Amino acid sequence: MLVNSANDVNGSVTKLFQLAHIVHGSAVILNNARQTSQALPLLDPFSVADISSRGMISQSMIDLIITHEAFKLFRTTDNILSIAEIYFRTMHSCLPFISKEVFYGRVGGIWTQPKGDFALLVICMHTLPQTFINGITEAVKSPVYALAKSMLSLIESANILTLEIVQSRLLVCLYEMGHAIQPAAFLSVSIAARGGVTLGIHKSCAQQTLSNHKNWQNYEEEKRVWWAIFILHTYINLLAGSCHFVTEDPSVNDQLPVDDELWQMNIVSDQPSLSLLTPTNIRVGPFARAVQVTHILRRVLTHVLKVTADPIFNADEAQQLDDTLKAFAALLPEQLSQSSTRFCGALGICTSQRWGIAALYLGYLQDISSTA
Template sequence: MLQVLLLISLYEYGHGIYPAAYLSVGNAARLGHAMGLHARDVPQMLPRCTTWTEQEERRRVWWGVLILDRISNIGHRGKPFASAEPSPDMHLPTDDTAWDRGQMLATAPLSLSASQTIRASSFARACQSVHLAGKVCRHIDDKTIPLDYRFEEALELHKTLKALAALLPTEAEGEDPTAGPTLCSSLAICYSALLTLYDAYGCSERSVPDAPESQLVMQKESIQGIAEVCESVLLLGRKIGQRIELGEGLGRLSPLTVECMYEAGASYAWYLRETSNPQYGEKLAEVKELLRLFEKRWRVAGQYLLYIDEFWQYGCMGNPDPLATRTVLGQHWRRV
């Protein structure tokens, strides 16, 4: 039942069916809580696991709930997550190849609090990325954080995400896309989380008077970071496009990779309007071409294209904020 809800949620998310996707993920989270998948020290609906495979399956299913719950809230902020925050000692999914073969590895399980430098499977990397994305959403939505701590926490999230975003491309260099899942989804989630964080701190009009110096530091990091991340998103899109053209096809394209393409496209559209720099026009055209390609598999990419074109034609609803483009358009289509 829970796996069915996850498949339905993924389909609805990938095709831009809102608010159905948000509600389906919520149903999956509620069922997972009732079954006791979120923690070991709570009443369990299911019999005790007798095999490693069974335990790993439950762990992976619950991480699937956490991923969809958090990724569906990016750009749709202001609403609480349906699932609880995972504990630092929660185990990450094991090696994907071993799992597919049903082989139990003689290695210690990797916990969520483990160092990012420890090599992990592609699914585990996606879990690490989405955990940080969830922290970003909670940070932005929590208005009770003391002012002197808010900017310090934002800088810490920035550093942690940047470190993971720098590590993943190196790990992805030697991966074989035909052998199993790749790190593309992990990278895409990481980039979306960074752009979401920068969106909250990059505009001077949102600056708080008499705030600590860390506010200015975070603002500078955000303004510089959004341009750098957009470049990284474009590189990721090119890599995915090349794999599709070389025969991998659209069947393996994850819907989790589409969100960051839209965010980068919306940013390039704003840069082009403000500067009239033809380089931004070329990058915008390339992102839109990638979204057209992705639309053949996931219809949400077509929705993103429409709203990027809407911004380009009419402007961001009179909003002068350069980083509000993604937020305004993202909330708009998700209300449909």
């Protein structure tokens, strides 16, 4: 077990805001893992509020605090690599919004070049494989989950916002969704959405990915983070039976994620990016297909929860949605057989929506008959 004890991590959460080290000039925050294991000085007599009001929380301090907590949790780079291997083998195959190439390229310097946002990303990644006997009660009390939430609050209170922080929020949201921790999951994805808008990553879907774009890997990652927010936010609204979206509906011309395998291998396609309205007969990757089906899901939610007074219009729209779902439903089983389980999410969303639309359509026909 990577954590020495629950008391150790819980104790670090309690003292999180007290652990700090102010770096001046060319002083190095953290030279190696051995230095990290040494006790850090306490900032007495200042309280957390005092530190904030005096402007003493710097990014260097935040980097040190979170990296120190990550070291206490993982101890070695090998342990981090083990966690990453589990993540990229499981959750990543369903919702690929973290670049493997970028992630593994940064792991080697996690202790020598500490960055709080990256250390936070690793900690949040570690929350996902946890399982509990007592369900939600034990999941809420998880020391790793408590640590992740505390450090998210810490780094955000220091007015720091990066793509890694938004990704960390999404990982925590996935943990909360998996353990039915509500309304925390809704709040997490909503904060991630606001953070994404602040960073401007929502605009990445509206632009063509150029094959000669020198930062196309990062550009594609931003696009995938935004689409992941879109998927999770829509799904949480489905569970809540609502359509209160904090993000705008995507444009039909917004660009889908590129093929997952090409992205992972860092291969730039010479083909133009495909839009949200790409026909079902054109091959797209599993994540892109999940985006398309989720877009239909959002339309279904709006259709169901914001019914107009015109039964004929309602019936026509229901028929149109059902026809679209039929096209996906006919295609996805074939793609599923070719790509193992990677299309399971899209197929599940599509099938569940068809049952709902079918029931509504019958109701609309009855309304039309009664008014005829």
